[in-house]
Amino acid sequence: MSVMNQQEIVVTGMNHKTAPVEIREKLSLSQDEIKKALGLIKEKKAFNEAFLFSTCNRVEAVFVSDCPEEGVKKIFEILALVKNVPMSDFISCFYKLTGIDAVKHIFRVASSLDSMILGEPQILGQVKTAYKCATSAGSSKVILNRLFHRAFQAAKRVRTETGIGGHAVSISYAAIELAKKIFGNLSTKKVLLVGAGEMAELAVEHLVQNNVAHVFVANRTFEKGLDLAKRFSGSAIRFEEVVSSLEWVDIIISSTGAPDYIINGKDMRQVMKKRKNRPLFFIDIAVPRDIDPDINKVDNIYLYDVDDLQDVVEVNMEERKKEAALAEEIVDEMAVKFLGWKKSLQIVPTIVELRKKVQDAVECEIFRTMKDNNLEKSFQSEAVYRMVDSICSRLLHDPINFLKNPGSHRDVQSYILLVRNLFNLDDKGKDECVVKKIEN
Numbered sequence: 375m376s377v378m379n380q381q382e383i384v385v386t387g388m389n390h391k392t393a394p395v396e397i398r399e400k401l402s403l404s405q406d407e408i409k410k411a412l413g414l415i416k417e418k419k420a421f422n423e424a425f426l427f428s429t430c431n432r433v434e435a436v437f438v439s440d441c442p443e444e445g446v447k448k449i450f451e452i453l454a455l456v457k458n459v460p461m462s463d464f465i466s467c468f469y470k471l472t473g474i475d476a477v478k479h480i481f482r483v484a485s486s487l488d489s490m491i492l493g494e495p496q497i498l499g500q501v502k503t504a505y506k507c508a509t510s511a512g513s514s515k516v517i518l519n520r521l522f523h524r525a526f527q528a529a530k531r532v533r534t535e536t537g538i539g540g541h542a543v544s545i546s547y548a549a550i551e552l553a554k555k556i557f558g559n560l561s562t563k564k565v566l567l568v569g570a571g572e573m574a575e576l577a578v579e580h581l582v583q584n585n586v587a588h589v590f591v592a593n594r595t596f597e598k599g600l601d602l603a604k605r606f607s608g609s610a611i612r613f614e615e616v617v618s619s620l621e622w623v624d625i626i627i628s629s630t631g632a633p634d635y636i637i638n639g640k641d642m643r644q645v646m647k648k649r650k651n652r653p654l655f656f657i658d659i660a661v662p663r664d665i666d667p668d669i670n671k672v673d674n675i676y677l678y679d680v681d682d683l684q685d686v687v688e689v690n691m692e693e694r695k696k697e698a699a700l701a702e703e704i705v706d707e708m709a710v711k712f713l714g715w716k717k718s719l720q721i722v723p724t725i726v727e728l729r730k731k732v733q734d735a736v737e738c739e740i741f742r743t744m745k746d747n748n749l750e751k752s753f754q755s756e757a758v759y760r761m762v763d764s765i766c767s768r769l770l771h772d773p774i775n776f777l778k779n780p781g782s783h784r785d786v787q788s789y790i791l792l793v794r795n796l797f798n799l800d801d802k803g804k805d806e807c808v809v810k811k812i813e814n
Contacts, residue, residue: 387434393467399662403428430661546576569630639668
């Protein structure tokens with residue numbers, strides 16, 4: 375009998391609720407690292423299917439396994455190997471979810487119900503990118519393919535059927551709100567964006583809305599920084615000029631993908647001397663962090679990272695929280711439907727075997743009768759095969775419906791076992807009547 379029914383959907387991971395940024399940045403996975411990890415996962419017998427997801431606020435593995443506990447252990451080992459981090463540094467921050475809790479969690483993540491900023495739209499694109507990576511690696515198959523397509527549908531319904539996407543908030547928006555609290559009016563302030571990715575672009579949009587004096591963009595690829603700066607009437611500077619530019623800008627928002635600090639504490643005392651101690655405000659929305667936390671020790675320097683932004687955004691989240699209850703109902707409904715589909719997979723092997731056994735028996739008896747009457751050559755006619763198919767369908771109509779619709783209060787496994795015993799499907803012995811191929 376197939377072990378499809380034993381396959382459990384498991385989520386294990388950490389996020390902004392369970393792990394501080396110091397831990398999350400240690401396990402932050404690049405696309406190449408995700409590909410490497412998925413390759414290692416495919417080599418392990420503990421996994422039937424797998425998916426890996428990494429953002430600044432979470433690292434999660436979703437997998438299908440006959441042995442969930444073993445699978446979780448292997449995930450820890452693979453993450454420790456790929457990131458060269460001892461397991462003891464992170465396993466206490468990891469959660470494990472199975473069954474309907476795992477399905478709901480995935481739908482909630484895709485729908486931005488589990489994000490630091492409730493309802494932020496970027497997460498769905500990030501999940502889709504990770505899903506494409508898993509399909510390219512061949513680690514996402516029947517169950518996870520269906521699961522993530524349903525997750526995307528859930529996210530779409532949440533976005534269109536609730537108001538959770540209203541009152542535009544994002545990490546970038548929160549960063550600008552924090553700057554306004556520090557400086558008040560931003561119209562006289564010069565802003566330096568370090569990094570020209572999506573987060574930086576969102577930050578520019580909010581800054582322009584707040585009429586900042588000027589925007590400067592520094593990016594490792596100068597042309598990309600120049601392109602972003604031009605779109606918002608700003609200026610581009612070379613990446614190598616970032617530290618020297620700190621003498622004359624007021625706000626720095628950094629969101630690069632650099633593995634190490636790009637601004638170090640040791641440089642800042644000299645910078646502040648040249649600024650005559652005018653306040654300097656850093657917002658580090660990168661994971662791993664771009665800015666050395668030691669700069670907080672220098673007078674008149676204010677540094678905030680992604681975790682610090684949580685307090686800022688809560689004020690803007692009240693309306694979205696009201697809509698979250700409606701979104702949760704959508705997630706609950708779609709999770710139950712998905713698990714209904716997954717449960718139906720349990721009966722597929724039994725139905726296939728049952729139909730084959732009955733079809734073989736019908737064909738055998740028809741062939742025997744036709745052979746006894748010298749009609750065996752007619753056995754291959756299309757009409758005979760249609761008759762066999764029709765007999766099988768009529769005979770199996772009620773047993774198959776019985777399997778497909780056992781009722782929510784019944785144990786599907788017991789009914790599958792009953793049918794398999796009733797029709798002796800696990801007896802691998804050959805039927806004494808074997809239909810032979812008839813040559814025309």
